[in-house]
Amino acid sequence: MPAKKAYPLRIDQPLFDAIERAAAADLRSVNAEIECLLREALARRGVRLAPAEKRPRGRPAVGKD
Structure with missing residues (x-):
């Protein structure tokens, strides 16, 4: 998964x-x-823009040991 850029955002409370x-x-x-x-x-x-990466939904599969 590509890294995402962290960016602090100041935004008005009503918005x-x-x-x-x-x-x-x-x-x-x-x-x-x-x-x-x-x-x-x-x-x-x-x-x-490049399409957003589709991330798998739900819980990860549990490996059988």
């Missing part, structure tokens, strides 16, 4: 609260919601 509500509605973390919103905004501006 954070709105993002938090949107994240809960989409069953995402706030961080994932911000990333999704940024990707959508860049796509609307015509900025091309």
Whole structure:
């Protein structure tokens, strides 16, 4: 999995609260919601990005010993 860049973000509380509500509605973390919103905004501006890496969902398989 490629490394992700950590970036401290200062954001107004009302905006954070709105993002938090949107994240809960989409069953995402706030961080994932911000990333999704940024990707959508860049796509609307015509900025091309490499597709987001699909991460496996759920619990990892338990190895049989």
